[in-house]
Amino acid sequence: MPTLAEHASQSTPAAVHESGRADFISVRDFNFFYGKKQALFDINMDIPEKQVTAFIGPSGCGKSTLLRNFNRMNELIEGVHHSGEIQLVGKSIFDRNVEVIALRRTIGMVFQKSNPFPKSIYENVVYALRISGQTKKSLLDDCVERSLRGAALWDEVKDRLHESALGLSGGQMQRLCIARAIANRPKVLLMDEPCSALDPIATVKVEELIRELKQEFTIIIVTHNMQQATRCSDRTAFFYLGKLVEYDNTHKIFSNPSEKKTEDYITGRFG
Amino acid sequence: MSAPDPESQPIADFKSRLDLFRLLCQAAAALAVLTLGWILYEIIYGAWPSINKFGWNFLTTAAWVPNREKFGVLPFIIGTVASSGIAILLAFPLGISIAIFLNENFLARPVRQTVRFVVEMLASIPSVVYGLWGIFVVIPLVKGFGDWATVHLSGVPIFSGPAYGNSLLTASIVLAIMILPTITAISRNSLAAVPHTLREGAYALGATRWEAILGVIVPSAAPGLVAATILALGRAMGETMAVAMLIGNSSRLSWSVLSPSGTLAGLLANQFGEATGMQVNSLMYAALILVLITLLVNLAGEAILRYTQRKTAGIH
Ligand SMILES: Nc1ncnc2c1ncn2[C@@H]1O[C@H](COP(=O)(O)OP(=O)(O)OP(=O)(O)O)[C@@H](O)[C@H]1O
Ligand SMILES: [Mg+2]
Secondary structure, X not given: OOOHHHHHHHOOOOOEEOOEEOOOEEEEEEEEEEOOEEEXXXXXXXXXXXXXXXXXXXXXXXXXXXXXXXXXXXXXXXXXXXXXXXXXXXXXXOOOOOOHHHXXXXXXXXXXXXXXXXXXXXXXXXXXXXXXXXOOHHHHHHHHHHHHHHOOOHHHHHHHOOOEHHHOOXXXXXXXXXXXXXXXXOOEEEEEOOOOOOOHHHHHHHHHHHHHHOOOOEEEEXXXXXXXXXXXXXXXXXXXXXXXXXXEEHHHHHHOOOOHHHHHHHOOOOO | OOOOOOXXXXXXXHHHHHHHHHHHXXXXXXXXXXXXXXXXXXXXXXXXXXXXXXXXXXXXXXEEEHHHOEEEXXXXXXXXXXXXXXXXXXXXXXXXXXXXXXXXXXXXXXHHHHHHHHHHXXXXXXXXXXXXXXXXXXXXXXXXXXXXXXXXXXXXXXXXXXXXXXXXXXXXXXXXXXXXXXXXXXXXXXXXXXXXXXXXXXXXXXXXXXXXXXXXXXXXXXXXXXXXXXXXXHHHHHOOHHHHHHOEOOOOXXXXXXXXEOOHHHHHHHHHHHOOOHHHHHHHHHHHHHHHHHHHHHHHXXXXXXXXXXXXXXXX
């Protein structure tokens, strides 16, 4: 069985434009339940390849829930179920013969709170490679340098790769987590409020990084920061009470939204 | 403060109550320290003639012949360390495994709770009951195993010589069961203290459940697991009744775990009642050594626990 990553690179879909396929991830009639409580209602959206898509909306509207469905992290919670479909490059991620392990290697994730493992910087970065059985030192070394450069952290840590990751600053830890997430060259990078625990300078660095990373990855970022959404996303989706209210080019959403709710939210009238 | 403050009265009240409370706490703390000091003083005072006479040799000679006034506790120190060491070797893997199973949802919640309850119950069984159980159950088992081992494994030093039921191995097995709740409870706590975000981080990178547990969660909890072991070790070293009933209380040095051995605590329990003269002083000396060893072990455990707390505080 080809892995999803191979699948993604092999496919030559019709809807290819400059930066890639427009429906790299497609969500169809998607409903999601925590036990009896429905958290997502009838979501339909296509997320384009190699662009940054921002999820915005008031607290509790289901942004994280949808994000965590893309790599099936919600399955770790007891009593959840869903209906509808999510496809990655035209292939259902819930399909019986999709291995969740392989899916998660194709779709990396960065969390709100940085969560470096209590290991060295080096071991944090190569974690995904180690668990996929890679032991070749030269390969691991290359991966560490490439990933840390990719996360704009290399220069700051290259002399202390074997020191504990817990000695880094908050912003450095978050960039380390980004490096760790891109080490295995995923196709998609999910980021759930990656800057909310960072100071403005660290935030700028991560935002710059996001703009660079989209050359290579499809990025979905959840944010409460409107400026951040305008600064680094191409498309923006506004959620409200578990529903997708509006989804359009970021510029359009923030300059001339079609929905009253969206306008109220981005102008700070509620939320 | 110059301006009249309507709330200053209740605050003053609160303060004086706080002061009283603080005083009570300080008194209680002082009492604890004083008691420890007093006990140590009494032990050292009682042991003094023996300390004077035997000095360091007491620790390094293997002789316990009261009627010829020959006293040396080396076999008992070794027996104490060996019995608790073997007990840890047996209880550690089991305790950690139980802790992992209790902490992760491999089993349905009712099953987990039952297992947890049973393991915690083990801690409340009196020592003497463990001793009796050891006599009726473990001794025959160890004797049976020993008879087999001395024939089939005679080349292995720890199974050499004749096999006895009252032996180091018997005592260690029972000790292992006695310290299992300590190891399980503390390990489970430190596993539960590993931030959930770390677990998610591992899963998000494509780790399987076991990879997440063994590669991230257990290492993150490692200092706590070490602390659990050391605290359990302290407990095993001081355990008296069950060990005295099972170990054979011999002062002969032997490599075999199937031979009788002795521990410091067992020695004291067995001999204090009928001891006189220098024997009393020497038993006091032995008690002092036991106290120092367990104190050392507990201090080490405390230090490691603190280290854990600092470390987990840094993770977030
Ligand atoms: N593990 C869970 N069990 C039950 N309900 C949950 C769980 N996680 C989230 N929910 C509920 O699902 C809804 C959507 O939550 P979600 O975390 O997706 O919101 P969010 O948009 O990410 O909010 P925030 O901006 O505060 O992060 C909320 O009503 C929340 O209470
Ligand atoms: Mg959220």
